[in-house]
Amino acid sequence: MSHNKNARNPLHKPSPFQADTPDMTPEQKEQVHVHNVYQAIAPHFSATRYKPWPIVEEFLKNMPSGSIGADVGCGNGKYIGVNPKLFMVGSDRSSNLVGICSERGHEAMVCDGLALPYRPELFDFAISIAVIHHFTSPERRLAAIEEILRVVRPGAKVLIFVWALEQTGRRDFDKNVQDVFVPWAMTKKGEPTGRAGSRPQRVGRNDQRTTSLTASGLSITESVDQFTIQRDQSQELQIHPSASTLVSTPISTPSLPTASAQEDAYVAAQMMNANVVDPAESATPVFNRYYHLFHKGELEDLVAQTNKASVVQAGYDRDNWWCILKKD
Amino acid sequence: MRLITHNMLQCHVRGCNANNFPLELQEVVLEQEEAEMNEDFLRNMLGKLEYDALVATCHKLDINDLPVTLPEDAQYNEEFLQILHRIILETHVKSGKMVCPNCNHTYSIRDGIPNMLLAEHEV
Numbered sequence: 001m002s003h004n005k006n007a008r009n010p011l012h013k014p015s016p017f018q019a020d021t022p023d024m025t026p027e028q029k030e031q032v033h034v035h036n037v038y039q040a041i042a043p044h045f046s047a048t049r050y051k052p053w054p055i056v057e058e059f060l061k062n063m064p065s066g067s068i069g070a071d072v073g074c075g076n077g078k079y080i081g082v083n084p085k086l087f088m089v090g091s092d093r094s095s096n097l098v099g100i101c102s103e104r105g106h107e108a109m110v111c112d113g114l115a116l117p118y119r120p121e122l123f124d125f126a127i128s129i130a131v132i133h134h135f136t137s138p139e140r141r142l143a144a145i146e147e148i149l150r151v152v153r154p155g156a157k158v159l160i161f162v163w164a165l166e167q168t169g170r171r172d173f174d175k176n177v178q179d180v181f182v183p184w185a186m187t188k189k190g191e192p193t194g195r196a197g198s199r200p201q202r203v204g205r206n207d208q209r210t211t212s213l214t215a216s217g218l219s220i221t222e223s224v225d226q227f228t229i230q231r232d233q234s235q236e237l238q239i240h241p242s243a244s245t246l247v248s249t250p251i252s253t254p255s256l257p258t259a260s261a262q263e264d265a266y267v268a269a270q271m272m273n274a275n276v277v278d279p280a281e282s283a284t285p286v287f288n289r290y291y292h293l294f295h296k297g298e299l300e301d302l303v304a305q306t307n308k309a310s311v312v313q314a315g316y317d318r319d320n321w322w323c324i325l326k327k328d
Numbered sequence: 329m330r331l332i333t334h335n336m337l338q339c340h341v342r343g344c345n346a347n348n349f350p351l352e353l354q355e356v357v358l359e360q361e362e363a364e365m366n367e368d369f370l371r372n373m374l375g376k377l378e379y380d381a382l383v384a385t386c387h388k389l390d391i392n393d394l395p396v397t398l399p400e401d402a403q404y405n406e407e408f409l410q411i412l413h414r415i416i417l418e419t420h421v422k423s424g425k426m427v428c429p430n431c432n433h434t435y436s437i438r439d440g441i442p443n444m445l446l447a448e449h450e451v
Contacts, residue, residue, distance in 0.1 A: 066368030111444035117340045
């Protein structure tokens with residue numbers, strides 16, 4: 001397994017690097033470098049995911065009242081309540097993320113994107129936002145799109161977002177490397193530590209801005225969004241996005257956990273064979289999430305291969321390629 | 329899990345393609361929770377519901393308010409739509425299990441969340 005030298009230095013933002021795991025099957029790679037990672041980072045991840053992306057928001061707000069939709073890979077469910085006139089069912093591989101979703105009052109279940117448990121041709125629309133880039137082979141990415149198309153009715157629209165290889169600015173990707181690990185690092189802030197054990201802290205219903213970040217002593221540095229979350233002196237959590245388009249948002253903290261999130265995260269990281277820095281040195285577990293970075297046109301090519309849908313709209317937004325497809 | 333969602337689920341174990349719906353609810357704990365009524369949604373859902381399966385499931389749960397056959401004027405029958413709303417949107421399964429009538433695969437429901445994950449060999 002490759003090691004990211006930056007991960008050893010908590011002052012350094014971890015950089016993406018080539019995913020080189022010749023001994024793992026696609027399924028194993030997803031288990032270790034996607035499912036296990038999201039389970040471990042769920043509350044922290046959720047705290048950085050509250051602002052709907054405008055294209056997704058517009059897609060949902062334009063759906064006729066009463067439409068039913070599937071959110072495949074719903075994460076913390078941030079899109080499910082965007083348009084209250086719709087009925088949406090979320091699903092995700094991470095039971096910890098689905099738990100957060102459910103606490104918010106959303107309909108959600110744990111399942112695999114390649115085996116959705118729905119009756120065929122049921123939904124009026126579907127979304128899959130930042131999900132398909134986590135499948136580790138071309139066949140599995142194609143199968144993921146086909147499975148979504150199986151459960152929507154003819155004429156239904158499906159919105160898909162995937163991470164772009166060509167992204168510029170905030171991240172420095174090697175344009176020749178499409179399969180990468182993007183580290184998620186947790187660094188200690190010196191405050192009383194919290195417990196981030198197996199059960200995630202839950203978030204207040206219908207309040208996308210209120211979160212109970214369990215790891216009260218942690219700050220989270222993520223190379224994806226360049227957010228830093230930290231506990232300040234007043235015990236209020238602040239999110240400081242480094243992107244100038246976002247404003248700082250105070251976040252309330254309902255409960256103060258007891259034990260060490262650091263230790264829990266470290267143990268979790270060890271168990272999943274993640275890239276871990278010795279806790280005695282800096283207590284900085286680093287979780288390497290697998291991504292397949294899509295090149296321009298690759299998503300449309302996959303859609304064409306299904307022979308079951310056509311692309312009606314496509315574009316580039318926030319480091320992602322996206323497209324809206326219509327099922328034949 | 330609301331009862332409407334149960335009406336959407338089928339067994340998806342590999343090779344289990346017939347008689348795999350509806351999943352049989354067993355040992356369930358139900359809870360009523362108020363929700364805002366959306367008639368557009370209910371009318372849209374009428375075309376998607378497997379009504380007979382819904383009625384059969386409700387009977388097993390001792391919910392006997394639904395007429396055995398879908399009323400012809402269901403779309404505009406206020407009283408019926410209200411009953412339907414209460415049953416499919418306000419009735420939650422908090423815990424229990426769902427068993428496939430064909431292959432007997434069992435899916436658990438905990439904290440209101442169905443776990444529909446399959447083992448690798450079942451996908």
